[in-house]
Amino acid sequence: MRAVQLVEWGEPPELRDVPVPEPGPGQVLVKVGGAGACHSDLHIMDAPGPPPAFTTPLPFTLGHENAGWVERAGPGVTGFAPGDAVIVYGPWGCGLCADCREGRENYCRTSGGQGGGLGGGYDGGMAEYLLVPSSRFLIPLGTLDPRQAAPLSDAGLTSYHAVRRSLHLLGPGSTAVVIGAGGLGQMAVQLLRALSSATTIVAVDTDAGKLDTARRMGADETLLSGDQAVTRIRDMTGQHGAELVLDMVGLDPTLRMAAQVARVLGHLTVVGLGGGALPVDFASPPHECAVAAPYWGSIPELMDVVTLAQQQKVRLLVEHFPLERAPEAYQLLRTGKIQGRAVITPHG
Incomplete structure (x- = not known):
């Protein structure tokens, strides 16, 4: 063969x-x-x-x-x-x-x-x-x-596991941010929509085409990656940040963004294998924000x-x-x- x-x-x-x-x-x-x-x-x-x-x-x-x-x-x-x-x-x-x-x-x-x-x-x-x-x-x-x-x-299983472990955070008024709207991110958006209808789903990417796909798959808001995306997410969450941030990329810039838009007592989940490092000090990520890197x-x-x-x-x-x-x-x-x-x- x-x-x-x-x-x-x-x-x-x-x-x-x-x-x-x-x-x-x-x-x-x-x-x-x-x-x-x-x-x-x-x-x-x-x-x-x-x-x-x-x-x-x-x-x-x-x-x-x-x-x-x-x-x-x-x-x-x-x-x-x-x-x-x-x-x-x-x-x-x-x-x-x-x-x-x-x-x-x-x-x-x-x-x-x-x-x-x-x-x-x-x-x-x-x-x-x-x-x-x-x-x-x-x-x-x-x-x-x-x-x-x-x-x-x-792509399906990894995204499902990453979403499922944080479902208890995603009640009415909550926000989930998916950074990276490729294959993994598209699946994460759909799973968030299927498993937690109450949460507001935000997809972030550098590719407008992938963001269009994410919106068709259930994202409530789609944002081009950058400082304006951080500002928008902070504004829409009353400056508190998102309950769940899924970084499906894992590069230094996306991890910095993830730390900026996560909230106190939230979850920051690193799924992507981009090889970046999450900046950690007393104030970043926010206090008692749990960081995890699940595997499959x-x-x-x-x-x-x-x-x-x-x-x-x-x-x-x-x-x-x-x-x-x-x-x-x-x-x-x-x-x-x-x-x-x-x-x-x-x-x-």
């Missing part, structure tokens, strides 16, 4: 021919319908060497945001049949530690929640087939198309996301690319020219 693999650190990935994996006991071979291209892939590709705790040897297949159809199941697998449409939960934990037992395999105490395409010794799904090490990582999609649903496993989400939370998608309460703008155009998709992603999510479709 063909697979998009990282062969050398700091070099672009290559399309290579590799053997089709054979599922062993408890494992499932998935025919990949869609594999999302994610910014975290760019960070891995650009790294001069293995990141900390990264144990996967080169070459390995990229792609940690996957959905498709069951091709073959190994001995002992029940509940799935060939042809079933499934989405793949991305962070593959040990299944035995306390966090894994509660479905939080993203915080596995053994593997650090790394899955295929991100480390942990597993190939990802940017290939014609993906070997999933356990059937517990598969969630039925029902009538959802795997080529459209693949980004739900990361739990298996039950992905089940929630799939249900919301089945109910048509969330959707992602998806641009499809065949496997041989994966490098082009990554380049468009790098230059900010993907409006939603780029999804590689190995089987058309």
